[in-house]
Amino acid sequence: MLSRTASNLFWMGRNLERAETAARLLDVGQRITLLPNTEAGYQNEWNSLLQASGTSALFAQKYGEISQENIEEFIFFDRDNPSSVASCLEKAREGGRIVRTALTSQVWDALNVSYQELRKIERMPRSKLDTASLTDFTTSHTSTVRGAINATQLRNDGWHFMNLGYGLERADATARLLDVKYFVLLPRIEFVGSGLDTYQWQVILRALSAHRAYHWAYGGDITAGQVADFLILNGESPRSLITSLYEAVWHLDGLVRRYGDGVPTSARDKAREVLTALQGRQIDMIFDEGLHEFLSWFINELSTVSNLVHQDYLLGGV
Amino acid sequence: MTCYNEMFEGDRVREPYARLREWVETMPDDFRQMKQAEAEALFRRIGITFAVYGEGGDPDRLIPFDMMPRVFEQAEWRRLERGIKQRARALNAFLRDVYGRGEIIRAGRIPARLVYQNAAYEKAVVGFVPPRGVYSHIIGIDLVRTAKNEFYVLEDNCRTPSGVSYMLENREIMMRMFPQLFRGNRIEPVDQYPELLRRTLESVAPAKCSERPTCVILTPGHYNSAYYEHSFLANLMGVELVEGQDLFVDGEFCYMRTTTGPRRVDVIYRRIDDLFLDPLCFRPDSMLGVPGLMDVYRSGGVSICSAPGAGVADDKAIYTFVPDMVRFYLGEEPILNNVQTWTLWKDDDYRYVMEHLPELVVKEVHGSGGYGMLVGPKSTKEEVEAFRAKIMANPSNYIAQPTLALSTCPTFVEDGIAPRHVDLRPFCLCGDRIELVPGGLTRVALREGSLVVNSSQGGGVKDTWVLSE
Numbered sequence: 017m018l019s020r021t022a023s024n025l026f027w028m029g030r031n032l033e034r035a036e037t038a039a040r041l042l043d044v045g046q047r048i049t050l051l052p053n054t055e056a057g058y059q060n061e062w063n064s065l066l067q068a069s070g071t072s073a074l075f076a077q078k079y080g081e082i083s084q085e086n087i088e089e090f091i092f093f094d095r096d097n098p099s100s101v102a103s104c105l106e107k108a109r110e111g112g113r114i115v116r117t118a119l120t121s122q123v124w125d126a127l128n129v130s131y132q133e134l135r136k137i138e139r140m141p142r143s144k145l146d147t148a149s150l151t152d153f154t155t156s157h158t159s160t161v162r163g164a165i166n167a168t169q170l171r172n173d174g175w176h177f178m179n180l181g182y183g184l185e186r187a188d189a190t191a192r193l194l195d196v197k198y199f200v201l202l203p204r205i206e207f208v209g210s211g212l213d214t215y216q217w218q219v220i221l222r223a224l225s226a227h228r229a230y231h232w233a234y235g236g237d238i239t240a241g242q243v244a245d246f247l248i249l250n251g252e253s254p255r256s257l258i259t260s261l262y263e264a265v266w267h268l269d270g271l272v273r274r275y276g277d278g279v280p281t282s283a284r285d286k287a288r289e290v291l292t293a294l295q296g297r298q299i300d301m302i303f304d305e306g307l308h309e310f311l312s313w314f315i316n317e318l319s320t321v322s323n324l325v326h327q328d329y330l331l332g333g334v
Numbered sequence: 335m336t337c338y339n340e341m342f343e344g345d346r347v348r349e350p351y352a353r354l355r356e357w358v359e360t361m362p363d364d365f366r367q368m369k370q371a372e373a374e375a376l377f378r379r380i381g382i383t384f385a386v387y388g389e390g391g392d393p394d395r396l397i398p399f400d401m402m403p404r405v406f407e408q409a410e411w412r413r414l415e416r417g418i419k420q421r422a423r424a425l426n427a428f429l430r431d432v433y434g435r436g437e438i439i440r441a442g443r444i445p446a447r448l449v450y451q452n453a454a455y456e457k458a459v460v461g462f463v464p465p466r467g468v469y470s471h472i473i474g475i476d477l478v479r480t481a482k483n484e485f486y487v488l489e490d491n492c493r494t495p496s497g498v499s500y501m502l503e504n505r506e507i508m509m510r511m512f513p514q515l516f517r518g519n520r521i522e523p524v525d526q527y528p529e530l531l532r533r534t535l536e537s538v539a540p541a542k543c544s545e546r547p548t549c550v551i552l553t554p555g556h557y558n559s560a561y562y563e564h565s566f567l568a569n570l571m572g573v574e575l576v577e578g579q580d581l582f583v584d585g586e587f588c589y590m591r592t593t594t595g596p597r598r599v600d601v602i603y604r605r606i607d608d609l610f611l612d613p614l615c616f617r618p619d620s621m622l623g624v625p626g627l628m629d630v631y632r633s634g635g636v637s638i639c640s641a642p643g644a645g646v647a648d649d650k651a652i653y654t655f656v657p658d659m660v661r662f663y664l665g666e667e668p669i670l671n672n673v674q675t676w677t678l679w680k681d682d683d684y685r686y687v688m689e690h691l692p693e694l695v696v697k698e699v700h701g702s703g704g705y706g707m708l709v710g711p712k713s714t715k716e717e718v719e720a721f722r723a724k725i726m727a728n729p730s731n732y733i734a735q736p737t738l739a740l741s742t743c744p745t746f747v748e749d750g751i752a753p754r755h756v757d758l759r760p761f762c763l764c765g766d767r768i769e770l771v772p773g774g775l776t777r778v779a780l781r782e783g784s785l786v787v788n789s790s791q792g793g794g795v796k797d798t799w800v801l802s803e
Contacts, residue, residue, distance in 0.1 A: 019591040020580050114556045116565040117575055125379060132378065173593060275594050332580070332591020 019332040021115045022177045026325065028111040029181025032158050035104035037189040039154035041065050042091045042101075044193070044223040046147040048216065049084070062087055068196035069099045085142065092150050093138060101154050105134050108161075120168040123161065130157035155225075173274055176267040180325065183264035188318050190255050193220060194247055195311040217243045224255050244307065245299040257314060261291050264321070271329070283324035290317045338481050338741040339753050340404065350405040350801055351744075353518055358402065358744070358751055366401075366746065369511055373399050376507050398794035399504065401511070404743045404756060404776045411800045414477070414485060414760070415770050417669035420660060422473045422762040425492055425647045427663035428656075429469035433460050433643060438662050444655045449646060453700070456608060456643030458615055462632050465538040466766060469641040470648075471603075472531070473762045474498075477670070479741040486673045486738065488757065490656065492648040493640055494605050497775040498761050499563035502527060502570075504797040505773070522772035522800045527761070528570035534765035535601045540634045542586070547600035549573045550590065552581070554606045554622050564605050578606075583626035588636045601637045608642045650699045650733050651677060673738060679730035687734040688725075692718050694734045695785075696725065709785055711737050740785055743796065745778055755779045757787050758798065772800035 045065045062082050066072035071090075074097060079086040092101045109131040112119055119127070137145065137153065162182075169175045197220050217238050221227040226246065233252060234242045248257045268284035294314075302310045341351045377396050406414070431437050432449050433456075439446045449455060474495025476488040505524055509516055532549065539547035553564040555577050568575035580590050581599065589596035604611065610620040615628035630636045646652065654675045660668040676683035676694075687694060691710055698706040708721040725732050742753035760774035776796040777787035787793040 017593045018574055018576060018580050019593055020577065021574075022593045110556070113561075113565075117569040121380075128379060177593075271593075279594050329593040332593075332596065 017118070017173050017177075019330045021118050022173065023326075023330045024111040024115040025118060025174050025177040026181040026330070028108050028115075029178040029183075030185040031104040031108035031111065031181075032161055033182050033185035033189065034099060035101045035108065035154055036158045037185070037193075038069065038091050038099055038101045038104060039151045040189075040223045040225075041069060041193070042088065042147055043151045044219055045087065045091075046084075047219045047222065064196050066090075068192045071097055071099055084147075088145075088147060088150070089142070092154075101150070102134060102138065105131055105154075105157075115174075118174045120164070120170075122164040122168045126157075126161040126164040130161060133157065173271060176270045176274075177329075180264055180267040180271075183260050183267060184318055184322055184325075186255055187257050187260035187264065188315060190224065190247055190257055190260065191311050191315050191318070193223065194244065195308060195315075198307045198311075213240065214238050220247075226253060226255065229253065241299055241303065244302065248302065249294070249297065249299055258291070258294050261287065261294060261318075265291050268325075280328045283321055283328045286317075286324050287321045290314075290321065337739045337753070337755070338479065339743075340479070340741050340756075341744050341753075343482070350407050350799075354403065354405065354515075354744075357515060369401060370746070372511060373401060373507055376510070377503075380503070397500065397789045398780060399507070400745050400778055400780070400794050400796045401508070402744050402746055402751065403508065403515075403797040403799050404758075405799045405801065407801055408803050411772055413483075413669065415772075417485070418475050418760055418762050418770055419768045420664065420666060420669055421475060421487065421490070421656065422470075422764055422768055424656060424659040424663050425473060425490060426468055426470055426764055428659045429492075429641070429644055429647050430463065430467045431663070432646065433462070433469075438659065441662065443658050443662055444652070448649075448651050448655075452646050452649055452652070454608075454643070454645035454649055456646070458628060459632065459641065459643045464641045465540055465637055468538055468764050470644040471534055471538065471639040471764050472498075473764065474759045475670075475762065477758045477760070478673075478738055479756075479758075480739050481741075485670055487656070487670050488673060489650065489653060490648040491759075492644045493607070495759065495761065496560045496563055496605075497759055497777075498527065499566045500795050501761070501773055501775045501798065502566075504775075504795055508797045519799070520802045522802050524771045524773040527771045528567060530763055530769045530771065531567065531603075532571040532573065534763040534767075534769065535603055535637075535639060537765035537767075538637050538639065539600045540637045542634050543600040548598060549601040549603065550576045550581075550599050552576055552578070552602050552604040552606060554610070558605075560605065578610075578620075578622045578624050581624040581627070583624060583630055586630060586633055586635045588624065588627060588630050599636060601639065603639045608645065611638070611642060650697060654733075673735045676734040678725060678732045678734065683734075684729055688722070691722060693737060695737050696721060696732055696734045699731055699733060707786075709737065712783070712785065737785070743776070743778065745780070745794075745796075747780075747782075752782070754782070755785050755787065756796070773798045 045062050048061045066075050075090050090097055094100045095103055109127050112127045221230050230246050246253050250256050265287045268287050272281050272284050347355050438444050470492035474491035477485050478488050479485050535549045536547045551564055551568045565575050588599045590599050606622050609616045610622040612623045612627040613620045614625045631638050657668040676687050678684045694710045696708040740755040743756045744751050745754040756776050756778045758774050758776050763769040776798045778794050778796055779787045780794045781792050
């Protein structure tokens with residue numbers, strides 16, 4: 017497979033997942049603002065969400081004032097924001113267009129339709145759109161594309177690259193969302209375990225479509241430790257760090273098997289190492305070491321893996 | 335001006351159109367509108383668009399699709415086919431000759447200046463004979479019709495003619511929307527084209543290639559207006575679609591960068607111009623090409639289709655000599671006629687053209703896309719005079735032709751069906767054999783009375799049928 021094709025498939029997966037993350041972020045923010053608030057008002061919370069996606073400086077520069085409308089515009093529609101839903105869907109579709117030959121017609125169709133629908137939404141008056149419908153729009157279209165990929169794509173190297181993109185991006189998104197919750201949303205230690213704390217955890221679970229799943233898995237109350245366990249170490253939780261990374265490793269293994277000895281395996285080796293480290297941890301250990309410190313380590317390791325993928329496969333061996 | 339309407343013979347509807355006529359007349363208006371909308375949605379959905387960047391608005395444009403097919407009888411087509419193949423053979427013989435001994439010039443049939451000083455003549459490949467002596471592997475020949483048995487060649491496209499994806503997709507969409515039409519008519523298929531193209535490319539693999547050749551399509555990238563076609567063909571042929579950045583030269587071969595390391599490439603079907611192929615040989619600022627590619631090509635390490643320099647055969651100034659080529663190289667009489675052409679660098683022709691400007695069509699020698707031309711009878715006095723000034727400034731940049739009474743085909747319009755002018759571009763493949771699928775791209779001038787079929791000037795496309803015996 018052409019390195020450029022592989023690269024486009026990898027980034028197509030990442031961008032689709034990133035679009036979904038942006039929509040989920042919008043949903044979290046929306047729900048958090050419905051809650052009577054702590055100190056600086058909901059401005060603070062929105063800002064922390066923007067920090068999670070690494071775009072708060074860009075927002076401040078372009079819009080200044082934080083308002084529901086501005087945030088919606090920025091996170092969903094704004095092409096200047098590289099992580100907005102519109103930007104990501106457009107990039108995913110453009111990437112798909114470039115590698116049309118590597119996609120089945122169903123996948124292309126789903127991707128193209130999502131983009132055409134996006135353009136329709138963009139032409140609608142903003143007053144006709146609410147946050148929930150924007151989130152639903154995004155998750156339903158990204159799910160359709162994902163379903164088409166799973167149902168129709170050949171299980172070849174291209175499929176591995178797409179899913180590798182999905183996996184790494186999802187691990188990264190969950191880690192960032194968790195980090196926001198712990199490091200930014202709850203600035204003062206006395207809030208830990210309070211009603212506010214619990215509510216915020218709930219919101220995060222909802223944003224990850226994991227609210228019910230959590231109850232099935234743990235029953236009873238929502239506690240910080242259990243939610244963190246669910247989102248970090250629980251192998252049944254579809255968006256947990258361990259599941260996402262496990263899938264990434266699985267696809268890297270697939271590439272190594274397919275390509276044989278002649279092709280370097282540094283990305284797979286590194287990803288395996290991180291996975292092993294994750295598997296050796298308990299949630300208590302993570303809290304002892306500091307959730308924020310742990311997440312920073314993890315995000316950093318992910319970016320190393322991503323760079324190694326680039327080195328191993330996307331430069332064309334020269 | 336009276337024009338030949340392909341649906342009629344006198345007052346009678348011709349046999350091949352009889353069923354279509356019935357189909358149209360029994361079609362309710364709302365059904366037609368529904369189908370038209372469906373067709374458009376299909377084109378958009380599949381992504382058959384041509385991209386126009388940099389003009390604002392939606393970059394993905396649709397070429398209007400007319401649902402009324404154009405029909406050829408078997409006998410009509412056989413004659414066209416013979417004529418097209420004959421022309422394709424002559425054009426390749428000409429290219430072999432002018433990059434070799436130049437017999438046709440020595441014989442005084444074509445002025446040396448027109449060939450050797452032509453901008454498309456490529457000194458870099460003089461003396462090099464590509465595999466099987468084929469220079470132009472895909473030739474698009476633009477034809478117009480003026481009467482039942484009168485066809486004229488408007489121009490030859492020997493470099494990288496586009497539009498074949500429309501031929502294939504128009505058929506696909508018609509079959510999807512109106513299967514009953516195909517059940518009732520015996521219509522020759524065209525969908526073997528990609529397979530034939532792949533075989534053609536493989537058949538001209540370079541001498542140094544010992545295994546099954548690896549073919550690729552080289553595209554300028556996804557911002558190119560024909561990108562859809564490039565990826566469409568790559569997909570149907572099962573070959574990689576590469577950009578210049580994906581290829582590199584190492585030693586005597588060309589390779590593509592893949593996830594498993596470098597892989598050798600044997601045949602490149604390029605959809606970029608000569609000038610951009612290799613910055614070391616042509617334009618040094620080109621980012622689209624592959625440095626060193628021409629060295630590999632000339633040493634027989636890779637084949638390039640069409641061969642660099644093939645453009646000299648489809649120049650509008652050379653066009654007038656194609657019938658002579660047929661006689662000179664093949665010893666045959668041309669089956670297809672050229673349109674009478676006045677070349678303005680000749681004094682007699684110049685004088686005639688200047689006296690008859692309002693009746694003629696005048697084109698730039700190197701122009702394309704329907705731009706930079708004058709259609710005398712459709713222009714105002716002011717437009718004619720303005721063009722006259724342009725000609726006087728640089729006569730050798732122009733040729734003139736009579737305004738042909740282009741045939742018309744029934745076409746769906748706002749209120750029902752009406753005749754509109756059409757042309758035809760079949761795609762002839764030249765490798766170890768010469769192949770032509772029964773069909774082509776019919777372009778139609780959708781504006782009433784218009785003779786310009788280019789999509790940039792309000793043209794649309796139609797499915798083109800060849801009926802079997």
